[in-house]
Amino acid sequence: MSIRLPSALPRVLRALLACVFVVGGLVLAVQAPAAAACTCQPADAERQTSRADAVFIGTVDGVTRGDQQLEMAVTATRAYKGTVERSTTVTTATQSTACGIGEPEVGTDLLFIVRGDAPPYVANSCDGTGRLDPDRVAQIEGILGTGQAVQPPPPPTATRTLVEDSPPASLARLAAPGGALALVGLLGLVVVGRLGRRA
Structure with missing residues (x-):
């Protein structure tokens, strides 16, 4: 883009103003992407x-993509730090410029090398979360130890109710079937008696 300056201005002044415009444009062009870059410091x-x-090892079971972040459903298999459940979640920014993984x-x-006291944990590109690598695992185990396997939760147990522990049936409930049979028998006798009189 050319910049036209009034011809009445001295030549030196026009040259200086042109330089200011050019340098200002370059500064803006350089600063725009730099401002959007990831700012965390690798360690x-x-x-x-x-x-x-x-800190734990896990398998990604599913990924849900949002506008600002990804949410990963993870099955944790080995934990080196923190209390991690077998089924957990980890989030990260969708963009690498926002330190997403x-x-x-x-x-x-x-x-997973993540932050947060409870799921969903947060992972970023500077904290060390990455693909499982034997050398990387050996390095982590040299710092934190061999860790512990994350066990699946136990299956639900059936509840047994012993007959002896059940409350006894009431006298009315026990007598009801016998009473009904006696009533049916009595009605039968009445009917048979009436039929015999008619004969």
Whole structure:
């Protein structure tokens, strides 16, 4: 884009103003993407694990994509830090410029280094969440130990009620069937007696 300046201005002044416009445009062009970039600072494994609230291995079972974040349904299999349930959720920003970790494929095993006291936990690209790698796992286990397997919840147990523990049936309930039979028998005798008189 050319900038036309009044010809009455001295040549040096016109040159200076033109430079100001050009440099200002370049500054804006450079600052626009920089302002949208991820601002978290990557750290080594020691610092990543120390500032994390939970560290665990899990399999991505499903991904729900929103406007600002992804929510991953995860089956945790081994925990190194924090109390992690077998079925849990982890969120991350949809954009890498907002420090998102990207959208994993369903079935992918990840090492989660996340923040949050309870699910959904939050993962970002600077905290160390990534694909499961033996060298990376060995590094984490060297810091936090071998961890513990995350067991599935126990199946529900059936409730048994012993007959002896049941309350006894009332006398009226026990006598009702016998009383009904006696009444039917009495009515039968009355009918037979009347038929015999008519004969």
